[in-house]
Amino acid sequence: MTPAEIRGQVLDILENIAPDEDLDSLQDDVSFREQLEMDSMDFLDIVMELRKRHRIQIPEEDYGQLASMASTVEYLTPLMKDI
Amino acid sequence: MPKDFLKDVRDRYDVIVIGSGLGGMTAANVLGRAGYSVLLLEQHYKLGGLATWFKRPGGHIFDISLHGFPVGMVKSCRRYWNREIADRIVQLKNIRFDNPMFSLTTTYDREDFTRLLVQQFGIDPATVRAFFDTARGMNFYDDQQMTVGQLFQRFFPGRDDVIRLLMEPIVYANGSTLEDPAITYGIVFSNFMSKGVYIFEGGTDRLVQLMHDQLRGNGVDVRIRCDVEKILAAGGRVRGVVVNGRTIHASAVVSNANLRSTIFRMVGEQNFDPDFVNQARAVRLNTSSTQVYMALKPGEHVDESTGDLLFSSTARQFRTDLLLSRDITSRTFSFYYPRMRPHARPRYAIVSSTNARYEDWADMPDEEYEASKRDLIETTLDALEQYVPNCRDRIAHVEAATPRTFQHYTQHLAGASFGTKFEGLAVSRALPEQIGGLYHAGSVGIIMSGWLGAINYGVIVANDIDSLLLSQSSGAAPRAVEVS
Numbered sequence: 001m002t003p004a005e006i007r008g009q010v011l012d013i014l015e016n017i018a019p020d021e022d023l024d025s026l027q028d029d030v031s032f033r034e035q036l037e038m039d040s041m042d043f044l045d046i047v048m049e050l051r052k053r054h055r056i057q058i059p060e061e062d063y064g065q066l067a068s069m070a071s072t073v074e075y076l077t078p079l080m081k082d083i
Numbered sequence: 084m085p086k087d088f089l090k091d092v093r094d095r096y097d098v099i100v101i102g103s104g105l106g107g108m109t110a111a112n113v114l115g116r117a118g119y120s121v122l123l124l125e126q127h128y129k130l131g132g133l134a135t136w137f138k139r140p141g142g143h144i145f146d147i148s149l150h151g152f153p154v155g156m157v158k159s160c161r162r163y164w165n166r167e168i169a170d171r172i173v174q175l176k177n178i179r180f181d182n183p184m185f186s187l188t189t190t191y192d193r194e195d196f197t198r199l200l201v202q203q204f205g206i207d208p209a210t211v212r213a214f215f216d217t218a219r220g221m222n223f224y225d226d227q228q229m230t231v232g233q234l235f236q237r238f239f240p241g242r243d244d245v246i247r248l249l250m251e252p253i254v255y256a257n258g259s260t261l262e263d264p265a266i267t268y269g270i271v272f273s274n275f276m277s278k279g280v281y282i283f284e285g286g287t288d289r290l291v292q293l294m295h296d297q298l299r300g301n302g303v304d305v306r307i308r309c310d311v312e313k314i315l316a317a318g319g320r321v322r323g324v325v326v327n328g329r330t331i332h333a334s335a336v337v338s339n340a341n342l343r344s345t346i347f348r349m350v351g352e353q354n355f356d357p358d359f360v361n362q363a364r365a366v367r368l369n370t371s372s373t374q375v376y377m378a379l380k381p382g383e384h385v386d387e388s389t390g391d392l393l394f395s396s397t398a399r400q401f402r403t404d405l406l407l408s409r410d411i412t413s414r415t416f417s418f419y420y421p422r423m424r425p426h427a428r429p430r431y432a433i434v435s436s437t438n439a440r441y442e443d444w445a446d447m448p449d450e451e452y453e454a455s456k457r458d459l460i461e462t463t464l465d466a467l468e469q470y471v472p473n474c475r476d477r478i479a480h481v482e483a484a485t486p487r488t489f490q491h492y493t494q495h496l497a498g499a500s501f502g503t504k505f506e507g508l509a510v511s512r513a514l515p516e517q518i519g520g521l522y523h524a525g526s527v528g529i530i531m532s533g534w535l536g537a538i539n540y541g542v543i544v545a546n547d548i549d550s551l552l553l554s555q556s557s558g559a560a561p562r563a564v565e566v567s
Contacts, residue, residue, distance in 0.1 A: 017162075039155070041539055045162065048546050052117065057550055 001080045003073050009080075010072055013049045017042050028069040050076075054083055088308045089327055096122040096304070098548060099324055099333040101311045101349070104132025105534055106524040107339025108294050109163055109541030110548075115301035117549055122333070123303050124326055126310040126494060130295055132339065133493055133500060134534065136287040139480050142428040143378035146287045147484075148500075150255070150417045150436065151175055151280035151392055152534045159538050168283075168293050175280045179390035180251070181470075182413075183399045184244040188390065191252070193277040204245055214238040215277070221269030227505070231268040232261035247401040251394050255415045257532045258369040258438060258501030260403040267505055267528070271536075280392065286424050314338065314349040314521065321520040324349075334555065335520040335548045339541075341495040342366060342507050342527055346514075355517050363510050369501035369532075370407060371486035373439045375463040379431035380479040389470055391418055397466075409443050411459075414466055433471070435463045441486040441497035456483045502526025515547065522547060 001009070007028075014023055014036075021036050032038050043066055050056045056079050058066075065075035097119040100111040108130065111123045129135060135147045154174075161169035178191040187203065189195045193215055200206040217238070231250065239245040246261075249272070253259055259267050283290045298305050313325040314336055323332035338345040343366060346352065352360045379385065396413035398405045406413050414435045421429035447455060460483050467474045490498035503511075508528025514521050524544040526532040531540040 041155075041159065041542065044543060044546055048549065051549065051553065055553065057554065 001083050003077050006073050006076050006080050007069065010069065013046055017045050026069060031067045054080060088306055089329055092331060095332040096120045097552060098335045099331060100337045100339060102132060102339030103130040104339045104537060105134050106537040106541040107337065109538045110337050110524050110545045111303045112298055112301055113163055113542055113545035114548060115298065115303035121303045123305045124309040124311055125307045127492060128307050131287065131291040134287055134291065141479055142430055143432060143480055144286060144288060145376040145432055145434060149283060149287045151282055154278045154281055156281055156535050159535060163538065163542050164294060165297055171284045172281050173284045175282050175391035177390040178280055179393045180248065181393065182396040184247055190279055192279045210238055218269040218272055221266045227264040227266060229265040230261065231263050231265050234265035234268065243401055254406060255436065262403065264505055284423060311349060316350060316354045316518045319519055321518050334552060337522045337524050337544055339525050341499060342503055342511050342523055342525055343496050345523055359517050366507045366510050367504040368497050368499040369503055370438050371441045371489050371498035372500040373437050373459055374484045375435040375460055376482055377433045377478050378480040379477055383477040385418060385431050385471055387420060389418055393470065395466065406438050407440050411437050411462060439486050444486045456485060459483045502532045503528065520551065
């Protein structure tokens with residue numbers, strides 16, 4: 001997957017997790033927490049969905065990489081390039 | 084011949100969950116939905132653990148632990164259970180305090196607390212804002228040196244009334260005290276409790292029924308009256324369990340039993356590192372409870388202005404030792420109006436809860452125990468009288484539960500009704516590092532307690548297990564099941 005496709009996948013997961021949020025105006029360089037009402041369970045859901053959909057394992061110490069869309073895509077790019 | 088509660092149980096499952104508290108049921112549900120084979124074993128004849136209820140003749144139903152939970156339950160139930168469950172969660176709007184320091188009713192959210200603290204307690208709005216922001220900014224990995232008491236002294240020095248307002252409900256919610264780390268308060272209060280108090284319309288019985296239905300729908304093999312005697316471990320890995328005399332194998336085991344019972348009774352300390360055993364032994368259990376259950380005669384009613392939750396106390400001060408004393412001065416009354424169970428006969432129930440120490444009740448001779456229970460009932464009725472006049476004449480049924488009752492039904496050590504103190508969380512999380520595939524998802528560390536904490540902890544552990552089983556399988560993937 002290309003970074004743009006990965007972004008689309010993450011966005012799709014976010015739409016499920018935060019159905020009430022307006023994701024069209026999401027700023028990639030600003031943390032999710034500053035823009036969306038997200039708590040630690042929401043981040044866990046992103047991890048679980050990525051594993052379920054793409055069999056990607058994200059260790060707990062890397063959860064911090066999922067802070068914003070930009071950092072998430074950057075982190076996932078090497079992991080998802082062959083999918 | 085006695086009934087075989089393990090009839091047709093298989094010899095092997097991907098996951099065995101011990102205990103059907105909200106944490107155990109949620110872990111089982113999430114894993115069952117992900118396509119794993121899951122066996123859920125409950126020692127009691129009902130599912131739910133401490134999320135339980137009992138019925139008495141005349142259509143009376145009493146909820147044991149359904150007193151109010153944070154708004155986060157809506158999201159967690161929708162995501163890890165289903166919309167039908169989530170849609171029945173409603174707000175309790177009359178949270179009432181009555182004690183020698185103040186008397187007030189609140190919707191129990193940040194906005195209303197700010198209004199009360201500024202207008203009624205005369206606190207500077209900037210201080211209130213700073214307090215809420217500080218509490219909200221706390222993380223569980225933060226410094227643990229500061230206690231809850233110190234946190235309050237920093238913002239509201241000498242204001243015992245303010246401390247009481249902000250702390251008393253949390254004490255009842257999770258058994259925490261002023262001596263616990265400040266972060267336990269910050270996380271529970273700000274993340275969860277600052278948006279009001281919610282309850283499940285339909286009662287605990289309906290909730291557990293809906294959960295049971297979904298567990299079955301997700302293929303979870305659910306068994307009651309199955310008391311796990313032993314968790315089998317060998318070569319640093321979990322192998323399965325022994326239950327009702329039968330050995331059943333599994334790649335992963337989740338214990339939703341009390342943390343210390345899991346380690347010392349079910350697994351046995353010889354299977355752990357000595358350092359870990361010492362850490363586990365040092366985990367303090369949280370306190371237990373007493374409760375008095377009262378049902379109004381049909382036709383009698385209580386006005387809704389009496390409150391949904393009433394934190395009532397005659398103690399002039401707010402102190403941990405006073406809250407735990409056998410000489411009870413503080414009670415939380417939960418009022419259940421007919422709207423609580425719209426599908427059932429219109430009934431009013433009142434449950435009075437008080438935190439209590441197991442050791443105060445454990446070794447009482449039978450006669451003294453019965454007398455103490457009667458005294459608990461009588462003093463509770465005395466206390467209720469000012470809120471529900473002539474309550475003795477209007478009540479159809481009354482009975483009491485003590486720490487011994489909690490111990491009997493849950494098999495929790497010392498009847499602990501709020502799991503363990505903060506240090507229990509680290510021990511609980513470290514279990515799989517000791518024995519591969521063995522997890523604990525019970526009430527620990529204050530943060531992971533209460534209905535929402537238990538459900539979320541079940542999800543966290545289900546995530547760990549999914550990750551473990553996926554890395555082990557390296558081939559056959561579990562069938563994908565949509566999350567939402």
